[in-house]
Amino acid sequence: DVKVTQSSRYLVKRTGEKVFLECVQDMDHENMFWYRQDPGLGLRLIYFSYDVKMKEKGDIPEGYSVSREKKERFSLILESASTNQTSMYLCASSLIMSGRGSNQPQHFGDGTRLSIL
Amino acid sequence: GESVGLHLPTLSVQEGDNSIINCAYSNSASDYFIWYKQESGKGPQFIIDIRSNMDKRQGQRVTVLLNKTVKHLSLQIAATQPGDSAVYFCAENIAGANSKLTFGKGITLSVRP
Numbered sequence: 001d002v003k004v005t006q007s008s009r010y011l012v013k014r015t016g017e018k019v020f021l022e023c024v025q026d027m028d029h030e031n032m033f034w035y036r037q038d039p040g041l042g043l044r045l046i047y048f049s050y051d052v053k054m055k056e057k058g059d060i061p062e063g064y065s066v067s068r069e070k071k072e073r074f075s076l077i078l079e080s081a082s083t084n085q086t087s088m089y090l091c092a093s094s095l096i097m098s099g100r101g102s103n104q105p106q107h108f109g110d111g112t113r114l115s116i117l
Numbered sequence: 118g119e120s121v122g123l124h125l126p127t128l129s130v131q132e133g134d135n136s137i138i139n140c141a142y143s144n145s146a147s148d149y150f151i152w153y154k155q156e157s158g159k160g161p162q163f164i165i166d167i168r169s170n171m172d173k174r175q176g177q178r179v180t181v182l183l184n185k186t187v188k189h190l191s192l193q194i195a196a197t198q199p200g201d202s203a204v205y206f207c208a209e210n211i212a213g214a215n216s217k218l219t220f221g222k223g224i225t226l227s228v229r230p
Contacts (some may be wrong), residue, residue, distance in 0.1 A: 004160075031216050043161075043207070043220040051217070058217075084183075084218055090160055103149035103168070103210050106218060108160035 003027070004109035006091050012115045019078040021112050023091030029071055029095040032074035033106060034058075034066060036087040043090065050096065081116045088113050125204060127225040136194040140207035145188060147209040151218065152181060152192045155204045164174050164192070164205075194226075202228045 007022040023034065033048040035058075045058030047066040055066050063085060067075040074093075078085055092106040130136045142150065148169040153161035164177050167174045167181045167190075174181050180193040206223035210216070 033217075039221070043219065048217065071190040077152075085190045096216065103166075103216070105151050105166050106161045106208075106216075107163060108153075110158070 001060075004091055004107055006089075006109040006112050008112050009110065010113050010115075012045070012047060012117060013078075014117055015083060017045050017078075017081045017083060017116075019114070019116075021076040021078075021089055021091075022106050023074045023076070024072050025091075025093040025107075026072065027093065027095070027107075028071065029093035029107075030045055030071070031094040031106075032068065033092040033094075034064075034074065035090045035092065036060070038087050039092055046076065051095070064109045083116050086114060086116045124142075125223050125225045127227055128227055129227045130197050131229050132197060132199060134197055136192075136197045136201070136226060138192045138224050138226065140190040142170050142188050142190055142207065142209045142221070143210065143219065144211050144230075146184075146211050147219075148212040149210040150181070150183060150190050151208045151210075152179075152190075153206055153208060153220075154201075155206070155223070157203075159205070197226075197228050199228050199230060207209060 003026045005024045013019050034046045035043045046064050049055045049068040050079050054055040065077045089112045091109045095104040151166040152164040155161045165176045166182050172183050178195045183192045204223045207221045208218040
């Protein structure tokens with residue numbers, strides 16, 4: 001089974017702090033993703049990475065950055081936390097396979113519930 | 118804490134009945150679809166997927182149906198159990214979108230004992 005592990009289940013930080021959320025996957029997946037999930041808004045993509053040191057902006061990258069120094073680890077960084085970044089953060093990974101019809105599902109961690117005070 | 122299921126439409130079914138959860142997807146260029154289940158306090162869990170060259174796929178107690186003509190996806194759960202209570206949402210991959218998924222808002226399934 002795919003295992004995606006997020007380092008913290010709950011985190012409380014203060015406005016203006018630099019916050020690091022860590023995610024590790026054990027299935028040698030090339031793709032990794034960071035989402036936030038808010039009631040009524042569903043899952044929104046913040047950033048994703050398809051290889052080490054590669055990253056692409058998702059739909060809501062403002063206020064966030066990411067780091068992928070190793071294949072198995074993808075970090076989300078809140079440069080200066082604000083109260084509107086209070087949310088559930090979900091990490092996911094998926095395999096890349098070449099060719100048409102080769103899509104693979106994303107597998108998720110259990111999330112980090114982040115509160116910014 | 119606040120539930121991910123807050124503000125979502127709810128489907129209530131009797132234990133033992135079959136459940137049908139529907140999803141209208143947005144893009145006719147989508148070629149891959151997934152159903153996820155999310156229980157309270159957990160991340161989304163993969164249930165079943167289907168590619169656009171199919172119209173039906175079956176798993177254990179679940180069936181996914183795809184109607185490309187009307188851009189409609191459904192998840193059927195046979196003999197619904199209390200453990201099936203969760204938020205369910207569909208996701209679509211638009212061809213060429215580099216493995217990115219677009220997620221539906223979700224539906225809460227509530228199983229009555």
